[in-house]
Amino acid sequence: xxxxxxxxxxxxxxxxxxxxxxxxxxxxxxxxxxxxxxxxxxxxxxxxxxxxxxxxxxxxxxxxxxxxxxxxxxxxxxxxxxxxxxxxxxxxxxxxxxxxxxxxxxxxxxxxxxxxxxxxxxxxxxxxxxxxxxxxxxxxxxxxxxxxxxxxxxxxxxxxxxxxxxxxxxxxxxxxxxxxxxxxxxxxxxxxxxxxxxxxxxxxxxxxxxxxxxxxxxxxxxxxxxxx
Amino acid sequence: xxxxxxxxxxxxxxxxxxxxxxxxxxxxxxxxxxxxxxxxxxxxxxxxxxxxxxxxxxxxxxxxxxxxxxxxxxxxxxxxxxxxxxxxxxxxxxxxxxxxxxxxxxxxxxxxxxxxxxxxxxxxxxxxxxxxxxxxxxxxxxxxxxxxxxxxxxxxxxxxxxxxxxxxxxxxxxxxxxxxxxxxxxxxxxxxxxxxxxxxxxxxxxxxxxxxxxxxxxxxxxxxxxxxxxxxxxxxxxxxxxxxxxxxxxxxxxxxxxxxxxxxxxxxxxxxxxxxxxxxxxxxxxxxxxxxxxxxxxxxxxxxxxxxxxxxxxxxxxxxxxxxxxxxxxxxxxxxxxxxxxxxxxxxxxxxxxxxxxxxxxxxxxxxxxxxxxxxxx
Numbered sequence: 001x002x003x004x005x006x007x008x009x010x011x012x013x014x015x016x017x018x019x020x021x022x023x024x025x026x027x028x029x030x031x032x033x034x035x036x037x038x039x040x041x042x043x044x045x046x047x048x049x050x051x052x053x054x055x056x057x058x059x060x061x062x063x064x065x066x067x068x069x070x071x072x073x074x075x076x077x078x079x080x081x082x083x084x085x086x087x088x089x090x091x092x093x094x095x096x097x098x099x100x101x102x103x104x105x106x107x108x109x110x111x112x113x114x115x116x117x118x119x120x121x122x123x124x125x126x127x128x129x130x131x132x133x134x135x136x137x138x139x140x141x142x143x144x145x146x147x148x149x150x151x152x153x154x155x156x157x158x159x160x161x162x163x164x165x166x167x168x169x170x171x172x173x174x175x176x177x178x179x180x181x182x183x184x185x186x187x188x189x190x191x192x193x194x195x196x197x198x199x200x201x202x203x204x205x206x207x208x209x210x211x212x213x214x215x216x217x218x219x220x221x222x223x224x225x226x227x228x
Numbered sequence: 229x230x231x232x233x234x235x236x237x238x239x240x241x242x243x244x245x246x247x248x249x250x251x252x253x254x255x256x257x258x259x260x261x262x263x264x265x266x267x268x269x270x271x272x273x274x275x276x277x278x279x280x281x282x283x284x285x286x287x288x289x290x291x292x293x294x295x296x297x298x299x300x301x302x303x304x305x306x307x308x309x310x311x312x313x314x315x316x317x318x319x320x321x322x323x324x325x326x327x328x329x330x331x332x333x334x335x336x337x338x339x340x341x342x343x344x345x346x347x348x349x350x351x352x353x354x355x356x357x358x359x360x361x362x363x364x365x366x367x368x369x370x371x372x373x374x375x376x377x378x379x380x381x382x383x384x385x386x387x388x389x390x391x392x393x394x395x396x397x398x399x400x401x402x403x404x405x406x407x408x409x410x411x412x413x414x415x416x417x418x419x420x421x422x423x424x425x426x427x428x429x430x431x432x433x434x435x436x437x438x439x440x441x442x443x444x445x446x447x448x449x450x451x452x453x454x455x456x457x458x459x460x461x462x463x464x465x466x467x468x469x470x471x472x473x474x475x476x477x478x479x480x481x482x483x484x485x486x487x488x489x490x491x492x493x494x495x496x497x498x499x500x501x502x503x504x505x506x507x508x509x510x511x512x513x514x515x516x517x518x519x520x521x522x523x524x525x526x527x528x529x530x531x532x533x534x535x536x537x538x539x540x541x542x543x544x545x546x547x548x549x550x551x552x553x554x555x556x557x558x559x560x561x562x563x564x565x566x567x568x569x570x571x572x573x574x575x576x577x578x579x580x581x582x583x584x585x586x587x588x589x590x591x592x593x594x595x596x597x598x599x600x601x602x603x604x605x606x
Contacts, residue, residue, distance in 0.1 A: 049601075057505060057601035078509060084600075085507025096502045099495070100249030105242070110506040112238040115231035121238070157506065 004031040004054055004165065004196070009063035011049050011221075023049040024060070025221035032214070033164070036187060036197040038207040041218035047200040048169050050218070054198060055167040056084040085110060089158030091168040095150045097142035103129065103153045104138040111160050121160075128156035132186065148179040155186060165196045172203045184209045239512065243519040258528050265532025265580055266539070272572050273540040280567055282459040286452060290323075290424035291433050293450045294440055302448075304419035309444060313425060316439050318432040324420030326409045330374065330402060335363050341402040343409035351405050354384035359399030361389045374402075377414040384408075425449075482583075497595045504600035513596040514589055521588030525581040533573065541566040 011024040024046045031037050031054065039047035052058045053065065056072055059080075065073045072083060089110075097106045107125040129135045132152040137145060145153060151171065158166055168187075172180035180203065187197055188211045199206060207215045217225040247254050294313065296305035305324070313322045326343040339360055349355070354372060356364075366372050366386055373381045390398040410417065427433050437449040492500075500513055 052601035058599050081504075081507060081509045090505055092505070096498075096505070098499055098502060101242075101245050105245060108238075109242070109503065110508075112242055113235055113508055113512040115233075115235035115238070117234055118238060118241065161507065 003033050003066075003068065004198075005029075005066040006031075006050070006054060007064045007066070009050070009053060009060045009065070011046075011053060011058070012061045015061065022221055024053065026063075027221070027223055028063075029216060029223060029226075031196065031198055033196045034191070034194050035213040036191055036199070036211055037214045037216065038212050039198070039200040039216050039218055040202060040207045041224070042202060044220075045218040046221040047202075047218050049221075051167055051169055051198060051200045055088045055090060055165070056080045057090075085113070085161060087163050087165055089161065089163040089166045091151070091154050091158050091166065091171050093170040093173050095154040095174070097145070097150055097153055097157075099143045100141060102139050102141060103134065103145060103149070106142055106153055107156045107160055109160075110157060114161065125156065125160060128159055129153070132156055147174050147176075148182065151175065151179070151183065152186075155183075159190075163195075165198065166190060168197070168199045168201075170201055170203075171199060172201065172206055177205065180205045184211070187211060236515075239516050240519050243516050243523065246516070247520060247523060254524060258524060261525065261528035261580070261584070262532045262535070265529050265576065266535045268580075269533050269536035269576055270539050272576065273536055273568070276569055276572060277540065277567055279460055283456060286456055286459070289452055289455070291427040291430070291452050292425040292437060292440070293455075294423040294425065294444070295448045295450065296422075296444075296446055297448050298446065302422075304415065304421060305423055305447070307418045307420065309423060309447070312443055313423060313440065316436055316443070318427055318429060318436055320426040320428045323424050325422050325424055326406060326415065327421045328409075328413060330412070332364070333375075337363060337400065339400045339402050341404065341409065341412070343404055343406040345406075347403060347405050349387045349405070351407050352382075352385055353387045353405070354408075355388040355390065355403040356386055357390050357398040357401040360402065361386075374412060376412050382408070382411065492591050492595055497598075500592065500595045501598060501600060504596065504598070510593070510596045514593055517589050517592035518585060521585040522581075525584040529577065529581050533576075537566070537568070 006027060006029050009024055009027045010022070013021045013023055027046075027050060039050060041047050049058070053060050056065075060073055063073070064071055067083065067087065072080065075083070097103075098109070104122065104125050107128055108121050111121050111124075126135065126138055129138050129152075132155060134145075134149050134152050134156075137149055137153075140149075142150065142153070151174070158168075171183055175183060184206065187199070187209075190197060191211055201207060206212075213228065215227045216223055217227070294305065294309070296303045296309070307324060310322050310324055313319060323345060328341055330339045330341045331337075332339060339357075354374075356366070356372065360372075361367060364372060368386055368389055370386050371383045372386055373383045375381050384404070390401065404412070409415065425436065427436050433451055433453075437451060440447060440449045503513055503516075504510075
């Protein structure tokens, strides 16, 4: 399992324009494998941007990102997509399930371009939904799922390609306390499965949870404090 | 290879479920598209089949028809010209023809009347086209009176009604004996309507025609190729009118398809963002959009072609009959022989399926090159 290392990362939006925004400003951090790391901070602190940079969703304006000894920041788009598909699983704040198709199809989506057989893929997706206790909702359309069910579906989707790193952006923002605790239980199970987990959150239920290995506090695009 | 096929299958599966999600929009698009292909293909099938029918009809026609001209108009040709024409080298056979038009004041229609050399019946007998039979309510063994040039009436015994197979050319046709023809129009025995020539070698036709003009300066030779060309230009002109009318439909379709196919909704753009975020490459998204366009355009294309085929060849082509077939008062009622020209199908394919598919892919490409992290900010 490889370590994710960010060196002197800077991300500027709308560079050179009057409304230029420095979202991440000279951040260097190592995110250890098989650990749960939380990026904590208020809105606009740069944690979501840092998360998307770590997950190869965007490129830094300057600085370098390494997955093990492989530099990711200089890779062309195609390879970056390949890395994203095979190494990372994403859980978004709004869950971002595709409406109109079933929960099962949503889970299968990231695996479609890999070219596995449809039957095997379907079986795997069903097992994942079953694992998170929503097997009976497999054929329900995404828009008919409750908040908790939608999030579990999103987690199953993040895991379908068996990635080493799970990235979650404000995963409890749409959930009540009970569902938030259930989510943290799932995180705990994923940690037991040796997954590296990086979460951006300003919810104490998340960053104060017992299974968290490291909390990185951010403010104004910079790292303020690192607690282990 | 196996992986590649599975990937295509998976993406097609997703495309199909995507299409069913936007049922209303896609069904509307499918209907408009099918209608357009149906109309265009109908015109194409129809004109092509008519041209082919005309070509088949003219297959056994004489290589050259010689008409006498007087004051710029077609006049009866003297019998003695037959001897002059027979002497031209390369001419196989020379025959005088008797044909003209008979105006039927009862129904206000013009019939084509001919006296074939090998008319199998006797004087007083007549064979009629099915159009005449329908219009005058006469059938085999009935009597049909025709007026002569001097106002007297001759009762003709109908011996035969032409079958509908040959109705394109025989709908308004009357066949009588030579003697009856001359009696009806008061044509002298020394005159024919025109003269037909068979030429042994097709390459000599133009030379023979030149010789005719030299030997008989008051005549006009018309070659088979010229007749065929005239038929074709008539049908082209008629189909041209239809195509001009259809241009409006084509434009409307382009606007609708551009709007429906290219104008990606906010939801569709977000969906592309999600697919990119979960690991789809730009090429995967374009592949999906390609299949989406291909499913709609191919199914519309095939349905439209099939409907047009049935419309033109198995129904009386009700939509176009007046424009494309009607050059006579008596409309022929006939079924065209089914025939499809692959070149025409290919043309129609490239004019409809290809532009639509491109119109679907280009805007998707614009949407697909956005950074996937945009979905994290939405």
